[in-house]
Every structure is written in structure tokens, then in C-alpha cells.
Amino acid sequence: MTVTLLQIMRKTRYLGAVLLLVxxxxxxxxxxxxxxxxxxxxxxxxxxxxxxxxxxxxxSDLQALEQQVANAAYLKEKAFVPAPTLAPNSTHLASNAATxxxxxxxxxATSMLAPVFTGSEETTEVxxxxxxxxxxxxxxxxxxxxxxxxxxxxxxxxxxxxxxxxTGDVQTWSKFAPIHADGSLGTVSRPTAIEDFTAxxxxxxxxxxxxSYQWTFAxxxxx
Amino acid sequence: VSDPFVCTHNSSHLCQNFEYxxxxxxxxxNRANAASYADTYEQYGNTAWxxxxxxxxxxxxxxxxxxGGLYMVGTGEPAQYQDDSQWWEDPVYLPIADSWTLSxxxxxxxxxxxxxxxxxxxxxxxxxxxxxxxxxxxxxxxxVADLVYYSWNGDGKINHMSIVTAFGASLDNSGxxxxxxxxxxxxxxxxxxxxxxxxxxWMTTLISVVHINDDRGF
Numbered sequence: 406m407t408v409t410l411l412q413i414m415r416k417t418r419y420l421g422a423v424l425l426l427v428x429x430x431x432x433x434x435x436x437x438x439x440x441x442x443x444x445x446x447x448x449x450x451x452x453x454x455x456x457x458x459x460x461x462x463x464x465s466d467l468q469a470l471e472q473q474v475a476n477a478a479y480l481k482e483k484a485f486v487p488a489p490t491l492a493p494n495s496t497h498l499a500s501n502a503a504t505x506x507x508x509x510x511x512x513x514a515t516s517m518l519a520p521v522f523t524g525s526e527e528t529t530e531v532x533x534x535x536x537x538x539x540x541x542x543x544x545x546x547x548x549x550x551x552x553x554x555x556x557x558x559x560x561x562x563x564x565x566x567x568x569x570x571x572t573g574d575v576q577t578w579s580k581f582a583p584i585h586a587d588g589s590l591g592t593v594s595r596p597t598a599i600e601d602f603t604a605x606x607x608x609x610x611x612x613x614x615x616x617s618y619q620w621t622f623a624x625x626x627x628x
Numbered sequence: 629v630s631d632p633f634v635c636t637h638n639s640s641h642l643c644q645n646f647e648y649x650x651x652x653x654x655x656x657x658n659r660a661n662a663a664s665y666a667d668t669y670e671q672y673g674n675t676a677w678x679x680x681x682x683x684x685x686x687x688x689x690x691x692x693x694x695x696g697g698l699y700m701v702g703t704g705e706p707a708q709y710q711d712d713s714q715w716w717e718d719p720v721y722l723p724i725a726d727s728w729t730l731s732x733x734x735x736x737x738x739x740x741x742x743x744x745x746x747x748x749x750x751x752x753x754x755x756x757x758x759x760x761x762x763x764x765x766x767x768x769x770x771x772v773a774d775l776v777y778y779s780w781n782g783d784g785k786i787n788h789m790s791i792v793t794a795f796g797a798s799l800d801n802s803g804x805x806x807x808x809x810x811x812x813x814x815x816x817x818x819x820x821x822x823x824x825x826x827x828x829x830w831m832t833t834l835i836s837v838v839h840i841n842d843d844r845g846f
Contacts, residue, residue: 482829533832547824579829579831582803591803592803594801594802596826596827596830627780627826
């Protein structure tokens with residue numbers, strides 16, 4: 406059985422999407438597979454595991470685990486997008502944009518990522534965003550405009566007490582443009598790739614959180 | 629390894645490989661020739677050499693460097709394939725053995741070869757530094773045949789490599805301009821060296837560049 410579950414925020418302003426996203430992470434996962442995103446590609450599909458003999462938890466547990474991995478893959482792209490985004494006809498000077506963007510990224514990194522990641526993985530993910538924010542402030546040349554995932558497909562799930570491991574593949578995307586000195590943006594690019602992942606989750610206060618997320622480009626995908 | 633032209637394993641059939649090496653008379657490291665080779669074989673590869681299906685990036689660059697006049701380094705002893713001080717592969721046109729070093733075929737080992745074992749004396753390399761996204765310093769010093777390494781997660785574990793082949797506008801319609809590279813496995817021709825327009829994880833990608841000096845190969 407392959408189920409595609411959709412709950413799309415269409416044409417939702419970014420801030421609202423983030424707020425709902427963060428709110429949803431703690432409460433929505435165990436009852437229904439849901440996905441929240443501001444979307445250029447209006448459909449995010451989740452293909453859950455159809456046969457998981459090594460998974461001895463409940464269907465709702467499996468749904469919650471899968472949803473949190475989908476959230477993780479999504480945030481690994483979205484967390485790098487400064488808010489507010491620059492419009493293609495922006496007159497915001499690059500230096501100002503860089504300062505504002507860097508500040509917003511650093512400020513939002515933990516609040517965006519902590520509801521999904523935990524432990525060393527949370528530390529790694531937050532550090533990556535902050536390092537990128539620092540480089541953005543130092544010398545902006547490419548400006549992130551958006552990012553996310555088109556679909557995610559799960560292959561295996563193993564539950565061992567309060568630890569779970571899920572594998573699968575996901576198609577990620579990013580949208581960016583070169584930023585010129587006057588703050589205007591150049592050609593928009595939208596790279597996409599399929600990635601194989603292995604994610605482990607642990608239960609913290611009843612909530613599944615990702616404590617390890619390893620990925621590689623799928624054969625034939627990536628640069 | 630002080631002299632890459634000397635096969636130190638006298639009984640190895642691969643020593644004969646080096647003797648029969650078609651390029652053995654080429655004594656000059658010519659970076660333009662390396663770039664030209666990459667441009668020629670970027671799309672379909674060179675059937676005279678192995679092709680590592682799905683994982684050919686380093687093999688492709690190694691071939692290019694070899695075509696540019698760099699000499700294989702090491703004993704040619706298959707059992708020493710993990711020794712990053714060596715750098716060799718026996719071409720398909722010499723169907724004697726089926727062996728290569730990891731430094732010829734794996735980006736992390738290739739990086740280790742150039743930065744750890746070829747970093748002194750006449751074979752000194754220059755290291756430009758590294759950075760995330762587009763933050764590679766001193767790009768104005770790039771030359772063709774420079775080696776570009778990528779760590780997708782930014783954790784320092786090198787996952788991919790390419791070779792600088794030209795300068796100018798990237799042919800991937802990204803609007804980016806500067807040093808351009810060719811790469812395998814997915815064929816890339818004259819695209820901006822960060823591969824940002826091909827990589828949704830460009831924000832976390834750590835890039836390192838190695839320059840092989842002109843006197844390497846003599």
C-alpha cells in the first residue's frame with residue numbers, strides 16, 4: 406500500500422508556515438501523517454513503508470517516525486533560507502541583506518531545528534546553519550530563496566525500545582540566485598537531487614526526535 | 629616515493645606496465661593538455677580506461693592528470709592499493725592485471741595523496757583554502773587542471789572531486805561566472821566550480837582546491 410498524504414499550505418506566507426510547522430511537530434505526528442510547507446511544488450508525497458517485519462511498534466508510531474524524518478529532510482533545506490526572503494527586484498543593498506539574513510538565520514536556527522533534531526545531530530544541524538549564516542554575512546554571493554523536499558520514500562524501519570532506525574530516499578531541492586552588490590538578484594537556479602538516508606530517532610518526553618541523519622547522493626543523482 | 633618513474637617492484641607485471649606506458653616519453657606536465665583531455669572525455673569517457681559506474685569522478689580526474697603529463701607513482705603492486713603515497717592504475721589497453729590505487733579512484737584518497745605525500749620538494753602543491761558554498765578564497769589564482777574537492781556535509785569527509793578546465797560563464801545557465809570544471813560520474817562540462825547549481829546542499833558543501841605546481845612531472 407502506498408499512501409500519499411497531503412496537507413499543504415498553499416500560498417501561505419513564510420512566517421506563518423514556520424509557526425505552524427513548529428507547532429505541529431510536537432503534536433501532529435502520532436495521529437496523522439501531515440506535512441506543512443510553503444510550496445512552489447504544491448505536493449509533497451510521503452510513501453510509507455509497506456512491509457516492515459522488523460518494526461514491532463504501532464502504526465501510529467511508524468507514522469510519527471516517518472513524519473519526523475520527513476520534517477528533518479525538509480528542514481535540512483529550509484533552515485538555510487533567511488526570512489524575509491529577497492524579492493528578485495529587491496533594492497536592499499547586498500551588505501544590508503547579508504547582515505539581516507545572517508541575523509535571522511542565526512536567530513531562528515535553534516527554534517526551527519530543535520523540535521525535530523536532538524543530541525549531537527541537533528548540534529551539528531544548528532552549527533551548519535550558523536556557519537552558513539556567518540559566511541553569508543562575510544561575503545554574500547549566492548542568496549538562498551527557498552528549499553525543501555519534493556517527495557520522500559521509506560524503505561525500512563526497525564524499532565528497538567525507544568530507538569528507531571529508518572532508511573529510504575528523498576528528493577531535495579534548493580532555490581538560490583547570485584546577489585549583486587546593489588542587492589539585486591541574478592538568475593535563479595533550482596538544483597535537485599535524490600538522496601539515500603539513514604535516520605535514527607529516539608523518544609524524548611514522548612516525542613520522536615532525530616538523533617542521527619546520514620545521507621549520500623543516490624547513484625546517478627547529485628553533481 | 630622520490631622518483632615516480634622507477635618501478636620499485638621488480639617482479640611485478642605492473643612494472644612492465646610502466647615500461648609500456650604509451651605516455652612514458654612525455655616529460656612535461658602540461659595543465660592545458662589535462663584540461664583538454666577532460667573536455668574530450670567528459671561526456672562518454674575513454675574506453676581505453678576503466679569506467680567506474682556510478683563512481684567515476686576521481687578516475688576521470690586522474691586520467692586527465694595523467695594525460696597532462698603526470699606520471700604514475702608507486703610500485704604497481706596490487707596488494708598496496710590502499711597506500712595513498714602511490715597513485716596508479718593499469719589501463720585497459722594493457723590487460724595484464726586488474727588493479728588500481730584508491731588514490732586514483734576515490735576522491736578522499738586522491739586528496740590525501742596530493743596533500744600529504746606530494747607536498748614537499750619539487751612536487752609541492754599549493755592549497756588555496758576552503759569554504760562553504762562559494763566561499764573559496766583566492767579564486768583569482770585558479771588555473772586549469774586545479775583539483776576541486778567537495779565535502780557535501782561540510783564535515784571534512786571528501787565525497788567528490790572535479791578538475792578546472794576553463795574560465796568564464798557557466799554552461800549550466802546558472803548565471804555564475806569564474807572557474808569552470810568538468811566532472812564525472814554525472815557528466816558536467818564547464819560548470820561553475822562550486823557545482824552550486826547542481827547541488828541542493830550547496831549551503832553546507834565544503835570546498836577545497838589543490839594546485840599542482842608546474843614542475844610536477846619532471
